[in-house]
Amino acid sequence: MCGIVGGVAERNISDILIEGLKRLEYRGYDSAGLALINQQHVLRERRxxxxxNLEDAVKTSQITGTLGIAHTRWATHGKPTEDNAHPHLSDRVAVVHNGIIENFEELKNTLIQQGYVFSSQTDTEVVAHLVTEALKTHATLLSAVQSVVPKLKGAFALGIVHADYPDELIAVREGSPLVVGVGIGEHFIGSDQLALLPITNxxxxxxxxxxxxxxRQDVRIFAHNEHEIERPTKELDATVSHASKGEYKHFMLKEIFEQPEALQQTISQALNGNALREDFLQHAELDFKQVKQVQIIACGTSYHSGLIAKYWFEQLIDLPCQVEIASEFRYRSPVIVEHTLYVCISQSGETADTLAALRDTQKRAKAKGLHISSMAICNVATSSMIRETDHHLLTLAGPEIGVASTKAFTTQLAALMLFILKIGQVQGKIAEHVLTKMIEDLWHCPKVLLNTLQHNAEILRLSELFVEKQHCLFLGRGTxxxxALEGALKLKEISYIHAEGYAAGELKHGPLALVDNDMPVVILAPKDDMLDKLKSNMEEVQARGGELFVFADEHSGIAEKDRQHVVKVPSISHWLSPIIYSIPVQLLSYHVAVLRGTDVDQPRNLAKSVTVE
Known part of the structure; x- marks a missing residue:
């Protein structure tokens, strides 16, 4: 949920930092702060x-500076208090941070033993103290930061300044977006280019x-190995909104690569350290206690997220769950059962069939005097679905322009898991150690997503083998x-290749008849209790001459061989594997579509939001 702005200039930049934060308000936040370096002192305001509120405080204190960093925070580790707001200080170091430091507790314990005192509950403060400690043995701020970054585990972006280095701003990108705004005699950083457009393009x-x-004069960039590297400077139309493709060729590719941050944003609204936030869906607890079963209503990609949630509802918290396509549900007058929670899933919150199904169900339940409740999982806070349901949970994916949903889908899955954990906690159906482990895995998920995206070039090479194909089969088991259904949908909607998704156990019940030497078969192979059965299904395909394209857990034991191409996917909890395995099928579909020359962002005959029947 966080936003970063920073800069170094020859003029006072306090107003620039405040304006940048205002332009990031769309992200959501609960506190804000800035730190300025002036005459070798760190001047900080937080609110x-x-x-x-921060702007008023800065006007009152009249602090100024030509070097500074600023931040908007949504509480993840520690409550939304002034002490927990960024920037965080250690001696003469100030730090702002987006993302999560997964191993902060281990680092914090070591720092406490070294005599450091913590004034906040955040994971960020460890970075400030680590830099202070590193400066005892490093001659420059840059080398100190370079020594600290390898110690940090997680997905994060950092902005760092020091009172003794009044002309230096250090920025780090490791899993959370960060851009440098290039000026004349001044340079800036931002977690979104939107924050910097008023001062540079x-x-x-x-x-x-x-x-x-x-x-002020220069931007030098260093890789992990500390070797200096070049990054191109790109010029944008100064009037561009934050819905710009930026450095990407298509919105879809941009949105695929935004998923680690989008996921981070979504889970951050619900978690505080290794626990659910006390205020997360607090207003819905009474309804949640009475829920006897769940009915999910959705269309398209959102329907697929509902199918995954069904496994989670029933296996994690033993709550019956049904999932139905809204365009069918609304016309068959389904039986309404008391104390059912109706969950509507939609990116836009304006999907016509889903809204109609919701309204009809509410009307019929009222007429029969039956108590039901409703919940929206949605990406648009001002949508009809949010207004017309009893409760809601935003996905916080940010604007999604490409018609083929990517980050909206994975954030729906994250939101659904958080929602399920909340119900399980309220109903006492999830053990505390299971809840803690699930939350730890959720925090880790953005980093695993990031590592999965590193296989982009490998997936591009495989996609070249699909260009001339007319049909494709996707197979998966369990969640x-x-x-597999979602992968098939993506491939057909943007590349116009006919594709089908099947449960791999259904091969002998029909789909195997389609397999021949010209049929690519995509396999999703996480390391779970279904893996051995899936391997048997793969053998069935190869025995019929099919060519396998396998996205397999790195520890699955599945290896390359003739007509079996394997992309190794980073390991993740089996519960969250659907989030991770969404990435390779999205990238495969994208690259095939680009190679076939289709309109990736606006495929023929389709609209982003289906607001008519």
Missing amino acids: VGKVV RFIYLEEGDIAYIT NYPI
Whole structure:
């Protein structure tokens, strides 16, 4: 949920930092702060609430500076208090941070033993203390930061300044987006180019592992191995909104690569350290206690997220769950059962069939005097679905422009898991150690997504083998069966190749008749209790001459061989594997479509939001 702005200039930048934070308010946040370096002192202001509260405080204190960093925070580790707001200080170091430091507790314990005192509950403060400690043995701020970054595990972006280095701003990108705004005699950083458009339209997009050393005159970028590297400066139309493709060729590709951050944003609204936030869906607890069963209503990709949630509802918290396509549900007058929770899933919140099904169900339940409740999982806070349901949970994916849903889908899955954990907690159906482990895995998920995206070039090479194909089969088992459906949907909607998704156990019941030498078969193979059965299904395909394209867990034991291509996917909890395995099928579909020359972002005959029947 966080936003970063920073800069180094020859003029006072306090107003620039405040304006940048205002332009990031769409992300959501609960506190804001800034730190300025002036005459070798760190001047800091932080406030809970809106950026305007911080703006008023800065006007009152009249602090100024030509070097500074600013931040909007949504609480993840520690409550939304002024002490927990960024920037965080250690001696003469100030740090702002997006993302999660997964191993912060281990680092914190070591720092406490070294005599450091913590003034916040956040994971961020460990970075400030680590830099202070590193400066005892390193001659420069840059080298100190370079020594600290390898110690940090997680997905994060950092902005760092020091009172003794009044012309230096250090920026780090490791799993959370960060751009450098290029000016004349001044340079800036932002977690979104939107924050910097009023002052520059030239940007350097930092890549994974980049550490940027930024002064008024220069921007130098270093890779993990500390070797200096070049990144191109790209110029944008100064009037562009944050719905720009930026450095990407298509919105779809941009949105695929935004998923680690989008996932981070979505889970951050619900978690505080290794627990659910006390205020997360608190207003819905009474309804949740009475829920006897769940009915999910959705269309298209959102329907697939509902199918995965069915496994989670029933296996994790023993709550019956049905999933139905809204366009069918609304016309068959289904039986309404008391104390059913109706869950509507939609990216836009305006999907016509889903809204109609919701309204009809509410009307019929009222007429019969039956108590039901409703919940929306949605990406648009102002949508009809949000207004017309009893409760809602936003996915916080940010604007999704490409018609083929990517980040909206994976954030729906994250939101559904959070929602399920909440119901399980309220109903006492999930053990505390299971809840803690699930939350730890959710925190880790953005990093695994990021690592999965590193296989982009490998998937591009495989996609070349699909260009001339006319048909394709996707196979999965368990919670990855709906990902097979989703992969097939993606491929056909943007590349116009006919594709089908099947539960792999159904091969002998019909689909095997389609397999021949010209039929590519995509396999989703996480390491779970269905893996051995899936391997048998793969043998069935190969025996009929099919060519396998396998996205397999790195520890699955599945290896390359003749007509069996394997992309190794990072390991993740089997519960969350559908989120991770969404990435390769999205990338495969995208690259095949580009190679076939179709309109990726606006495929023929389709609209982003289906607001008519």
